[in-house]
Amino acid sequence: MNSTNKNIKPFYIYTEKNCLYIKNINEYTEKLSNNIYxxxxxxxDKNNIHLCCLDTSGRLVHFFNNNGSWKKKVIHKFFNSLRNIKDMRLYIINDLLNVFVVESSPISENLYKISHLYFNISNYNVSRYNITNIFKDKECIYKLNIDELSNIIFEYKSKSNISRNxxxxxxxxxxxxxKWITPNALIRCNPNGSSLRMPLSNIKDDIFEYCYSIKYKI
Structure with a gap:
């Protein structure tokens, strides 16, 4: 946990028999919901805890903790089947919640699809963008980074159907x-006109460090 989170009590979030729990260290365990996959x-940025979940019906559910009280919002059903879902991650940038859901291909090994669901809790109007033909290499399925303008940099590998490269x-x-764009569509120059380099990975050193300290179980 970094210094910006020093006032937050350590806690565990976990599922057991499709029930979602949060446990404060040396305190009580609270059951937040049933039927969570x-x-x-x-x-x-105000150190409020947010949880985004997929329930066993494929619906996106948001939990928000404000001043010790949990609020639950069932948003919408986005997935008809959960069988191929392997992982999900939540990132919060300027009050915009970004959920990345990883699905494996049912017909090809090492091939994945990423669904990016993003919304603001002021209205819960969720947008979705799918990135397909993602090939897992030896390191990871994808790499995510945040640049100096708070844009999300999404890096991945794909395999050509013709050359197989x-x-x-x-x-x-x-x-x-x-909206999602290619690097050429985004003018990213410093004041003297030279191109900015892609930033080094900063997620674990920035606002997402606490997320990576949480142990997840599926």
Missing amino acids: SYSANLD LSDNILIFNTLGR
């Missing part, structure tokens, strides 16, 4: 315009 947690790909989620 997968989940991810993170903190906003792997290629490196980069997509950028423009958080201001709330």
Whole structure:
């Protein structure tokens, strides 16, 4: 846990028999919900805890902790089947909740699809963007980073159906315009006109460090 989170009591979030629990260290265990398949947690810039979950019906569910009280919002059904879902992660940027859901291909090993669900809790109008033909290499399925403009940098590999060669790909989620674009479509220059380099990975050193300290079980 980094210094920005020093006032938050350590806690565990876990599922058991499809029930979602949160346990404060040396205190009590609170049951938040039944019928939860997968989940991810993170903190906003006010250190409020957010949980995004997929329930066993494929619905996206949001839990929000404010001043010690939990609020639950069942948003919408996005997945008809949960069989191929392998992971989900929540990232919060400027009050925009970004959920990345990983699905494996039922017909091809090492091939995945990523669903990006993003929304603001002021209205819960969720948008969805799918990134397909993602090939898992030896390191990971995808790499995610945040640049100096708070844009999401999404890196992944894909395999050509013809040559079967792997290629490196980069997509950028423009958080201001709330749309996915290619690097060439985003003007990213410093004041003297030279191109900015892609930033080194900063997720574990920035606002997402606490999320990575949580142990997840599916």
